[in-house]
Amino acid sequence: MRRAARRSAAGGARAAGRRPSLRHGLLFRLLTGSVLVAVCSITATAWLAVQRTSESITVQQGETLAVDTHIHDTLVGYAATHRGWAGVGDTVRELARETGRRVVLTTEGRAVIADSAVAAQGGGEEAPPLPPRTSSVVDALAVDVTLAAGSGDRIDPRAVGPFALTERERRVLRAEAEQGAACLRRLYGVSAEAETAPTGRPAIETEQADAAMWAECGLDALDRPRGGEEEALADLNARVSDCGTEPGMDAVYAMDGRTGGLVVTGDRSARPPAEPDEARAPAAPEDPRAPAPEVPADRPAEGDDPGGDTQDRGGEPSEEPLPEAPVEEVPMPPAPAEEEPVPGAREPTAVPAAPGTESLTWSRVDLSPEAAACLDAARRAQLDPYVAPAALLFIDDPAEDTAAELSLSREGVLRVGGVVLLVLVLTVVVSTSLAARLLRPVHALTDAVHRMREGGGPARVEVRDSGEIGRLAEAFNEMSEHLERAEEQRKAMVSDVSHELRTPLSNLRGWLEAVQDGVVEPEPERVGMLLGEALLLQAVIDDLQDLALADAGRLRLAPEPLEAGPLVEQVVAGHGLRAEEAGVRLVAETRDVTLVADRTRMLQVLGNLVGNAVRHTPAGGTVTVRAHRAGAEAVIRVADTGVGIAEEDLPHVFDRFWRADKSRNRRTGGSGLGLAIVRGLVELHGGTVAVSSAPGEGTAFTVRMPLAGPPGREDRER
Numbered sequence: 001m002r003r004a005a006r007r008s009a010a011g012g013a014r015a016a017g018r019r020p021s022l023r024h025g026l027l028f029r030l031l032t033g034s035v036l037v038a039v040c041s042i043t044a045t046a047w048l049a050v051q052r053t054s055e056s057i058t059v060q061q062g063e064t065l066a067v068d069t070h071i072h073d074t075l076v077g078y079a080a081t082h083r084g085w086a087g088v089g090d091t092v093r094e095l096a097r098e099t100g101r102r103v104v105l106t107t108e109g110r111a112v113i114a115d116s117a118v119a120a121q122g123g124g125e126e127a128p129p130l131p132p133r134t135s136s137v138v139d140a141l142a143v144d145v146t147l148a149a150g151s152g153d154r155i156d157p158r159a160v161g162p163f164a165l166t167e168r169e170r171r172v173l174r175a176e177a178e179q180g181a182a183c184l185r186r187l188y189g190v191s192a193e194a195e196t197a198p199t200g201r202p203a204i205e206t207e208q209a210d211a212a213m214w215a216e217c218g219l220d221a222l223d224r225p226r227g228g229e230e231e232a233l234a235d236l237n238a239r240v241s242d243c244g245t246e247p248g249m250d251a252v253y254a255m256d257g258r259t260g261g262l263v264v265t266g267d268r269s270a271r272p273p274a275e276p277d278e279a280r281a282p283a284a285p286e287d288p289r290a291p292a293p294e295v296p297a298d299r300p301a302e303g304d305d306p307g308g309d310t311q312d313r314g315g316e317p318s319e320e321p322l323p324e325a326p327v328e329e330v331p332m333p334p335a336p337a338e339e340e341p342v343p344g345a346r347e348p349t350a351v352p353a354a355p356g357t358e359s360l361t362w363s364r365v366d367l368s369p370e371a372a373a374c375l376d377a378a379r380r381a382q383l384d385p386y387v388a389p390a391a392l393l394f395i396d397d398p399a400e401d402t403a404a405e406l407s408l409s410r411e412g413v414l415r416v417g418g419v420v421l422l423v424l425v426l427t428v429v430v431s432t433s434l435a436a437r438l439l440r441p442v443h444a445l446t447d448a449v450h451r452m453r454e455g456g457g458p459a460r461v462e463v464r465d466s467g468e469i470g471r472l473a474e475a476f477n478e479m480s481e482h483l484e485r486a487e488e489q490r491k492a493m494v495s496d497v498s499h500e501l502r503t504p505l506s507n508l509r510g511w512l513e514a515v516q517d518g519v520v521e522p523e524p525e526r527v528g529m530l531l532g533e534a535l536l537l538q539a540v541i542d543d544l545q546d547l548a549l550a551d552a553g554r555l556r557l558a559p560e561p562l563e564a565g566p567l568v569e570q571v572v573a574g575h576g577l578r579a580e581e582a583g584v585r586l587v588a589e590t591r592d593v594t595l596v597a598d599r600t601r602m603l604q605v606l607g608n609l610v611g612n613a614v615r616h617t618p619a620g621g622t623v624t625v626r627a628h629r630a631g632a633e634a635v636i637r638v639a640d641t642g643v644g645i646a647e648e649d650l651p652h653v654f655d656r657f658w659r660a661d662k663s664r665n666r667r668t669g670g671s672g673l674g675l676a677i678v679r680g681l682v683e684l685h686g687g688t689v690a691v692s693s694a695p696g697e698g699t700a701f702t703v704r705m706p707l708a709g710p711p712g713r714e715d716r717e718r
Contacts, residue, residue, distance in 0.1 A: 080159035105391050201222075561595075562596070585621070644693045687704050
């Protein structure tokens with residue numbers, strides 16, 4: 001059994017001495033936590049950077065597209081209303097100032113027409129190189145569909161050419177349109193508004209008027225050409241005479257009062273449709289698969305300078321804006337006031353169309369690709385002399401350069417990866433160094449504990465850390481020192497107890513054996529001496545029992561109100577005979593003080609103190625016992641004029657079996673446990689005991705007891 005227990009203990013010691021596995025160690029945990037935090041931080045930072053960069057690029061691209069569209073539309077509008085680019089410089093400079101971009105307009109041969117950078121430099125320096133990429137082509141007769149939303153065809157609606165109206169004609173048409181819209185609202189309660197189309201003609205915005213309503217309100221008058229429109233329309237239809245879609249039916253252009261522009265119909269004498277918009281087939285965009293129309297011969301060839309004063313447009317006027325007819329004030333009939341529909345008003349009735357007219361209106365979806373291309377070519381040929389020639393537009397876009405720079409190349413990926421790796425390596429190095437500094441004192445503490453457990457004696461750990469680990473090491477060193485003192489006290493106590501018990505037991509045994517052998521007679525003096533040794537042995541045993549009970553907290557008290565004066569006088573009277581024999585004067589000085597304490601234990605405390613003072617006071621000396629009140633405490637002071645105690649011995653006065661006489665001479669009496677018992681009993685009452693001494697002058701013990709009694713007395717009484 002003993003051998004198995006030793007093997008088990010040895011195995012437990014070896015298990016306790018083993019270092020924990022790596023994944024359970026502090027280093028691994030710190031390293032894992034640091035790396036995880038670093039990875040999460042890097043990932044979150046990179047994700048946020050990418051998100052914000054992407055959002056910034058998206059916003060910049062949207063702003064760039066909006067600016068490009070604005071610049072392109074402005075220049076297309078200029079081309080649609082001017083015969084050339086001679087005066088476009090002011091417009092280019094204004095666009096550059098408004099948008100903060102460099103705007104360059106060149107011919108198709110990249111000959112500069114206008115450059116905002118040259119204008120900003122004052123024209124005295126060489127023009128900077130063109131941007132590397134063309135932004136768009138500015139052509140009023142072939143508008144870029146990506147930059148002209150809502151355009152029915154690729155001809156800019158502002159390019160009216162010979163269809164331009166005079167101001168008088170516009171006012172007349174505007175008045176007719178407003179009267180017709182008011183009529184629709186008044187008679188039929190439909191939503192109708194007169195707007196101005198890009199061509200300058202009025203357009204009726206309504207989705208609820210049918211042919212009967214349209215004719216009833218006189219809006220069909222808007223379908224008739226006015227002034228110069230008749231000649232221009234005849235010229236256009238003459239150009240499209242060969243663009244028929246079926247044998248015996250020709251496609252012609254007519255004015256459309258609904259849209260304010262032109263509409264394609266299927267007969268030269270056909271009027272524009274009067275059906276509502278939903279009855280009309282929507283115009284389809286030009287088929288991208290159709291062959292591109294041939295450029296008219298009178299269009300300028302690539303490389304020609306369209307902005308020069310020598311430009312020849314086939315005998316047409318120069319590039320100045322189209323002249324308008326003189327304005328004449330014409331009295332217009334007042335528009336009827338809008339009225340709410342009255343009850344009983346007539347409901348709209350559908351008027352049947354004339355026979356054979358249902359199929360005369362053709363939309364672009366009804367035209368073959370060849371016919372549609374022919375019609376567009378005819379319109380472009382008619383408008384070509386009135387618009388500026390096609391030009392290339394360059395916009396220096398810093399947002400696009402920034403987006404290009406932000407694109408992550410292979411080198412950029414390697415750079416980012418290198419930075420991430422560097423951060424991780426730095427995190428690992430820092431975490432390892434910090435963990436090593438933390439682990440060194442921990443390992444030292446662990447080794448010291450193992451040495452103490454294996455019987456190597458008290459151990460000390462040297463830690464220079466001032467943090468929590470340092471405090472732990474200091475606490476461990478204090479604990480080790482306390483254990484060392486406790487072990488020394490235990491050994492000293494065992495030695496002292498054996499010594500204190502051996503002497504009286506040896507005396508008793510020796511004399512009893514002598515009496516048994518008949519060597520001595522059991523005389524009364526010898527019997528009294530043996531009884532004294534037995535009483536001394538009993539006193540040592542009782543003192544040890546009291547100390548054990550006090551240490552275990554099992555010493556019972558019976559507190560009661562006590563007068564300090566009579567208590568002190570009783571103790572002084574009890575030690576009076578011994579003091580008189582020793583030639584020591586014993587004095588009691590008391591005041592009226594009432595405290596709550598165990599009477600028997602207080603007599604034991606004062607008896608030990610007074611007896612100890614009498615033993616260590618030479619003949620002619622004085623022992624004074626004083627009792628008084630100090631606040632909420634009762635103070636009892638026992639002072640003598642004896643030899644005193646050395647300063648280095650004062651901390652050990654209350655230790656068990658400690659004696660001022662190092663030779664342990666029994667003539668001084670006592671068991672060496674009296675002062676230890678005094679401290680235990682006083683502390684059990686909730687009080688304190690202190691000692692002060694000066695060698696050659698005397699020693700004083702001061703006991704302070706709470707007047708209310710020991711702590712917890714009220715709970716015990718309840």
